[in-house]
Amino acid sequence: MRKVLNFNAGWVFSEGFDAEAANTLRDGETVRLPHTAVELPFNYFDETCYQRAFTYQKLIAKEESFSGKRVTLVFDAAMADSVVYLNGTEIAAHKDGYTPFEVEIGSHLQDGDNLLTVKIDGSENPEIPPFGNVIDYLTFAGIYRDVWLKITTPVAIDNVKIETPDALSARKTVTADVFLTEATAGTLRAKLSDADGKEIATAEAAASGTKTRLSIEGLEGLELWDIDSPTLYTLSVTLQTEAGTDAFSSRFGFRTVSFAADGFRLNDRPLKLRGLNRHQSWPYLGYAMGRRGQEKDADILKYELACNVARTSHYPQSKYFLDRCDEIGLLVFEEIPGWQHIGGEAWKLESIENVRRMITRDWNHPSIIIWGVRINESADDHDFYAETNRLAHELDATRQTGGVRCIENSELLEDVYTMNDFVLGDEEQPGRNEARRSTRSQKQVTGLSKNVPYMITEYNGHMYPTKRFDQESRQAEHVTRHLQMMNAIAGDPDIVGGTGWCMFDYNTHHDFGSGDRICYHGVMDMHREPKFAAYAYASQGDPDKGVVLQPVTFWARGERNIGGVLPLIILTNCDYIELAVGDSAPKRVEPDRTTYPHLAHPPVILDTTNVSAEEFGDWGRQWFDGTLTGYIEGKPVKTMKLSGNPIPTTMEIAPDATALRAGEKDCVRVILRALDQCGNVMAFFDEPVSLSLEGDGRIVGPEITSFRGGSAGLYVEAGDAAGTLTLTARCPAFADGTVTFTIS
Numbered sequence: 195m196r197k198v199l200n201f202n203a204g205w206v207f208s209e210g211f212d213a214e215a216a217n218t219l220r221d222g223e224t225v226r227l228p229h230t231a232v233e234l235p236f237n238y239f240d241e242t243c244y245q246r247a248f249t250y251q252k253l254i255a256k257e258e259s260f261s262g263k264r265v266t267l268v269f270d271a272a273m274a275d276s277v278v279y280l281n282g283t284e285i286a287a288h289k290d291g292y293t294p295f296e297v298e299i300g301s302h303l304q305d306g307d308n309l310l311t312v313k314i315d316g317s318e319n320p321e322i323p324p325f326g327n328v329i330d331y332l333t334f335a336g337i338y339r340d341v342w343l344k345i346t347t348p349v350a351i352d353n354v355k356i357e358t359p360d361a362l363s364a365r366k367t368v369t370a371d372v373f374l375t376e377a378t379a380g381t382l383r384a385k386l387s388d389a390d391g392k393e394i395a396t397a398e399a400a401a402s403g404t405k406t407r408l409s410i411e412g413l414e415g416l417e418l419w420d421i422d423s424p425t426l427y428t429l430s431v432t433l434q435t436e437a438g439t440d441a442f443s444s445r446f447g448f449r450t451v452s453f454a455a456d457g458f459r460l461n462d463r464p465l466k467l468r469g470l471n472r473h474q475s476w477p478y479l480g481y482a483m484g485r486r487g488q489e490k491d492a493d494i495l496k497y498e499l500a501c502n503v504a505r506t507s508h509y510p511q512s513k514y515f516l517d518r519c520d521e522i523g524l525l526v527f528e529e530i531p532g533w534q535h536i537g538g539e540a541w542k543l544e545s546i547e548n549v550r551r552m553i554t555r556d557w558n559h560p561s562i563i564i565w566g567v568r569i570n571e572s573a574d575d576h577d578f579y580a581e582t583n584r585l586a587h588e589l590d591a592t593r594q595t596g597g598v599r600c601i602e603n604s605e606l607l608e609d610v611y612t613m614n615d616f617v618l619g620d621e622e623q624p625g626r627n628e629a630r631r632s633t634r635s636q637k638q639v640t641g642l643s644k645n646v647p648y649m650i651t652e653y654n655g656h657m658y659p660t661k662r663f664d665q666e667s668r669q670a671e672h673v674t675r676h677l678q679m680m681n682a683i684a685g686d687p688d689i690v691g692g693t694g695w696c697m698f699d700y701n702t703h704h705d706f707g708s709g710d711r712i713c714y715h716g717v718m719d720m721h722r723e724p725k726f727a728a729y730a731y732a733s734q735g736d737p738d739k740g741v742v743l744q745p746v747t748f749w750a751r752g753e754r755n756i757g758g759v760l761p762l763i764i765l766t767n768c769d770y771i772e773l774a775v776g777d778s779a780p781k782r783v784e785p786d787r788t789t790y791p792h793l794a795h796p797p798v799i800l801d802t803t804n805v806s807a808e809e810f811g812d813w814g815r816q817w818f819d820g821t822l823t824g825y826i827e828g829k830p831v832k833t834m835k836l837s838g839n840p841i842p843t844t845m846e847i848a849p850d851a852t853a854l855r856a857g858e859k860d861c862v863r864v865i866l867r868a869l870d871q872c873g874n875v876m877a878f879f880d881e882p883v884s885l886s887l888e889g890d891g892r893i894v895g896p897e898i899t900s901f902r903g904g905s906a907g908l909y910v911e912a913g914d915a916a917g918t919l920t921l922t923a924r925c926p927a928f929a930d931g932t933v934t935f936t937i938s
């Protein structure tokens with residue numbers, strides 16, 4: 195049977211590269227993958243510092259067990275322009291920084307130790323997508339995903355494409371196109387099992403050529419994959435040849451997806467898509483986040499932000515993110531690498547190959563509903579995009595294509611017209627907000643005489659950058675824009691849904707962002723701490739899955755111009771709320787269904803039409819505590835106390851998990867929050883905090899940091915040894931805080 199062994203440990207990392215390097219083990223730092231070549235500060239860095247060559251080396255001993263086998267290395271991704279040498283000889287090269295590549299090493303291995311050298315180059319080589327012009331994100335550098343040592347029979351299963359042609363029938367079929375590394379005589383067997391590993395059915399066929407179809411029909415009693423019940427099955431395929439047995443397995447789901455002019459359907463059921471764009475970057479680590487952080491982002495999108503879809507802007511993302519989307523039922527729009535710029539012929543050929551690599555890597559994920567086969571926001575290019583679309587359809591006849599653009603009347607070669615519509619706010623002037631447009635009509639955008647499947651793939655973002663610690667009134671406007679867009683999209687039957695820009699703030703080039711190398715476009719900050727706008731999304735979720743009650747205020751008399759907290763937006767999925775100021779009688783206020791008729795859960799808005807300006811209003815009176823209560827079916831379901839006199843009371847330490855895995859650089863987020871006596875984050879608390887860690891592990895990022903707007907984020911990375919790790923945080927305003935992690 196095949197062995198796929200983790201090959202992440204024991205790489206020697208060094209700066210630069212020269213011809214000598216391929217022959218000699220250089221001095222360097224011993225590192226484990228995933229690895230970022232340069233750990234950046236949080237902001238205000240020089241992004242050219244990683245835009246150069248780096249060397250990763252590792253000794254690999256030829257083992258007895260390799261004899262008569264096919265031995266390869268699988269790089270899940272390396273940024274970028276990788277060249278692989280074995281004992282000084284170049285054996286492979288792969289330009290793209292987002293897709294995997296497999297390198298045959300067995301035939302090159304000599305007895306004893308062999309020197310494996312990988313040169314990667316973080317410079318923005320204009321021959322490789324997305325490079326060649328400016329880009330609003332960073333690509334970082336390094337072997338930032340896993341590497342695997344794969345040992346198989348000489349002829350092996352290269353890939354399997356699983357399809358479910360009649361997923362909605364009571365009696366279902368599953369087909370598997372099995373691709374072999376080369377033609378061979380042999381027998382292919384497929385076994386279908388459920389999530390518990392219980393065998394359901396099998397099929398068998400003789401291998402023929404390099405591609406053979408296996409089919410299992412008449413399957414009864416199987417469940418569909420859906421967003422609320424993401425049932426997964428596993429198809430395991432074996433290839434029996436004279437040289438032994440090879441095996442490959444993949445999860446998949448039974449489901450159908452379709453984009454039509456009248457909407458998106460999952461399993462034939464109309465579903466309005468509501469989601470956000472996601473980059474794959476983290477503070478300090480850049481792209482080099484392992485499994486835990488990737489999975490967490492999917493969980494945040496689904497469970498904290500109540501999204502049903504995410505767009506992997508602007509490249510294929512980690513398989514751990516996609517696997518998690520499969521497991522939890524989060525739909526995905528995946529696209530090829532690129533940003534506005536189309537390069538020359540060689541560049542385009544590389545981009546076309548990216549379509550192939552993305553689709554053949556990811557075709558079995560039920561969560562993926564569409565392939566993005568245009569360079570994000572690029573100009574029309576008939577021949578190029580005719581080819582990306584042709585190839586996508588040839589490789590995968592079950593999914594439609596989209597191509598994200600921002601220009602009107604662009605040529606529709608895709609199945610879905612996917613548009614970044616930034617019209618909201620582009621004509622904003624004081625006093626005109628009520629009349630402002632949210633979206634263009636699809637016919638205005640497409641210039642076509644009939645409706646086509648149409649999705650809004652970005653909105654907001656650079657039109658209204660907002661920091662988590664920005665002034666309350668700015669944040670109220672930020673929230674309003676997200677609500678307004680969600681409402682407009684929900685109410686327009688010609689739009690299948692939308693993904694807002696974007697999930698969280700991200701490091702970027704100096705050409706973009708706020709000058710500090712951060713684009714503050716997220717509904718969360720870089721550590722995925724929510725801004726108020728995050729609750730605009732969260733509040734659209736079903737209260738059964740979590741009651742949301744979030745006023746868009748820091749609850750102070752003098753934070754806003756002139757003073758007071760009106761108009762006060764309360765983001766909630768409750769039926770109505772009551773708000774009491776001090777000891778006065780609570781005011782009951784209903785959601786604003788007039789302004790937001792299409793939202794499942796419109797916000798409650800308090801202003802002088804429904805509450806007295808005296809209590810909530812402007813300058814020059816005493817200020818009091820507030821008590822906010824949300825009601826569902828007449829019963830109080832959530833209460834929030836708002837302190838009118840906040841003082842630092844508790845430092846909350848919130849790790850995403852405390853049970854970590856040894857020996858895989860398991861990296862967990864920890865958020866520190868400065869809380870007042872009501873347990874609310876103190877929005878302008880910016881004091882320093884020092885961090886220390888005992889045990890085998892490390893703190894990613896600085897050990898002295900500061901709260902930013904009441905919270906501080908950090909990552910703790912487990913080392914190789916089992917045991918415990920204790921993190922201590924010291925901030926003068928609070929008692930010391932500790933958290934203990936167990937590593938096993």
Ligand code: GAL
Nearest residue numbers: 330570571654655656657695
């Ligand atoms: C879009 C682009 C995104 C991001 C966004 C900011 O034009 O596709 O990557 O830059 O603007 O709003």
